[in-house]
Amino acid sequence: MFSAKDWQDYELIDTGGGEKLERWGGYTLRRPDPQIIWPLEKETGLWLHANAHYHRSSSGGGQWEYREKLPERWTVSYGNLKFYIKPTGFKHTGLFPEQAVNWSWMIDKIKSARRPIKVLNLFAYTGGASVACASAGAEVCHVDAAKGMVQWAKENLQLSGLGERPVRFITDDVFKFVQREQRRGSRYDAIIMDPPSYGRGPNGEMWKLEEDLFPFVQSCMSIMSDKPLFMLINSYTTGISATVLTNILTMTLKKKYGGAITSGEIGLPITESGMHLPCGILGRWEEKR
CATH class of the missing domain: 2.60.40.1180 (Golgi alpha-mannosidase II)
Structure with a gap:
C-alpha cells in the first residue's frame, strides 16, 4: 500500500x-x-x-x-503546499489527504526531469495535484466541470504562494475538452486523471468507468508529447482493482512508449490501531530513465 x-x-x-x-x-x-x-x-x-x-x-x-x-474554512499544510479546508454538505472537506503520496511522487518526477513539463490535470477537483505540480515548476492546465471546485483550486494556488505560476483553470466537460485539445494539436508531457464511477455530460452523455476508461485513456494518448513523463490514474470505484489499471496502462502507454508501470492501493495510517485505511487505488506509468 x-x-x-x-x-x-x-x-x-x-x-x-x-x-x-x-x-x-x-x-x-x-x-x-x-x-x-x-x-x-x-x-x-x-x-x-x-x-x-x-x-x-x-x-x-x-x-x-x-x-x-x-x-x-481553515488552512492545512503539506510541506510547502497549503489548502483550504471546509466541511461541505456532502461530507467532504475539499481535500483527499491520501493523495499526498501522489503529490510527492509528481513533484519528484517533475523536478528530476530537468526540462520544461506541461501537465494536464483532469477531473481536477480543488487542485491538490495542480498545486503540487505548479510548486515543482510545471506549467499546468486544470480542468473540472464544477465552477465552485475550480474557484477553490485557484484559491489554493494563491494560498500556497504560487499565484504567479503558469496555471490555466478551465471549467468544462473533461471529455469535450480533450477532444478540442486534439483538434488544436495541444500536447502535454504528463496527464493526471481522477475519473468518477458514473457521470453525465452536458448533452446527456453517460460515463461509466468500467466501459469508458480504456477508450478515454486512448484518447488522452493523442495529446501526449513525443517524450511523455508520466500518466497517473486514480480511482475510488469499488470493484476496479489496481491490476485493472496496470492492464490498461500496459495496453496503451507501455505498448507505445515502453517505460514502467506501478499500481496499488493508497491509504492512510490509523494512529490508534497502527492499521491502515484503504482509500482507493492508483496506476502510474512513467518514462524509462
Whole structure:
C-alpha cells in the first residue's frame, strides 16, 4: 500500500463502526466511511468531543452537527503546499489527504526531469495535484466541470504562494475538452486523471468507468508529447482493482512508449490501531530513465 504517512496537519486518529475520526489542523471531524466495516473498539473522549460530526440520512445525504462554531474554512499544510479546508454538505472537506503520496511522487518526477513539463490535470477537483505540480515548476492546465471546485483550486494556488505560476483553470466537460485539445494539436508531457464511477455530460452523455476508461485513456494518448513523463490514474470505484489499471496502462502507454508501470492501493495510517485505511487505488506509468 502507498501510505500517506508524512502529514503534520492531518491525522487519521481512529476508525470503527463505519466512521473515522480525523484531525484537520486544529479541528477534529467525525465522518462516515464505507470501507470501515469493523466495529469501534472504544468510543473515547476524542470521539465524543469531535468539533463536528457528519450524520448520514436514511433518505440520502446527511448533515453536520457542530459542537461549537467552526471557522467557515481553515488552512492545512503539506510541506510547502497549503489548502483550504471546509466541511461541505456532502461530507467532504475539499481535500483527499491520501493523495499526498501522489503529490510527492509528481513533484519528484517533475523536478528530476530537468526540462520544461506541461501537465494536464483532469477531473481536477480543488487542485491538490495542480498545486503540487505548479510548486515543482510545471506549467499546468486544470480542468473540472464544477465552477465552485475550480474557484477553490485557484484559491489554493494563491494560498500556497504560487499565484504567479503558469496555471490555466478551465471549467468544462473533461471529455469535450480533450477532444478540442486534439483538434488544436495541444500536447502535454504528463496527464493526471481522477475519473468518477458514473457521470453525465452536458448533452446527456453517460460515463461509466468500467466501459469508458480504456477508450478515454486512448484518447488522452493523442495529446501526449513525443517524450511523455508520466500518466497517473486514480480511482475510488469499488470493484476496479489496481491490476485493472496496470492492464490498461500496459495496453496503451507501455505498448507505445515502453517505460514502467506501478499500481496499488493508497491509504492512510490509523494512529490508534497502527492499521491502515484503504482509500482507493492508483496506476502510474512513467518514462524509462
